[in-house]
Amino acid sequence: MNIIRVGDKVLNTDRIHRMVDQILQLRHEGLSQQEVADRLGVDRTLVSRLEGLGEIRKGPQVAVIGFPLANARELTEVAQAGGVDFILLMTEEERCNFVQEQNGAALINYIMDVFSQIKSYDSVIFIGSDMRIKMVEAILGPKIIGWEIGISPIKKDCWIDPEQLHKLILHLKNAG
Structure with a gap:
């Protein structure tokens, strides 16, 4: 005391x-x-x-989710520097390891927790395959900004231009 x-x-x-x-x-x-x-x-x-x-700032809440990304760490740093509120970026290896380490119930609970967390966000940048973008859009609607990196299934990492991500984040943050 x-x-x-x-x-x-x-x-x-x-x-x-x-x-x-x-x-x-x-x-x-x-x-x-x-x-x-x-x-x-x-x-x-x-x-x-x-x-x-x-209070640190006011403005729209933005999430960035994506996989499989060759430069996931670099993109995470860009998102953090841009003030993104939720970041989940992984390489294919990280994604596979994460899925294999979880049992079915834990994985479903984690996915549901992520969706419940980001459903109130103003914008969600989703980087992934055509199929995954369509699924996420069906769940979260028009707040999704889909960044297609290939046709499903994507089995190897894709490189994303960090400057493009930076510009998109700035645009979304300044739009609010």
């Missing part, structure tokens, strides 16, 4: 930190500021001001 004195008040900073963490977690889970305030017994303005203190 971390206790400090402020004027005539004795404060438990651990309790404050836990409350702030709880406020942010509930907001992250999708509750409105008012719902969080009501649930935790605080003012809505406190929730708003906490968010303001930690």
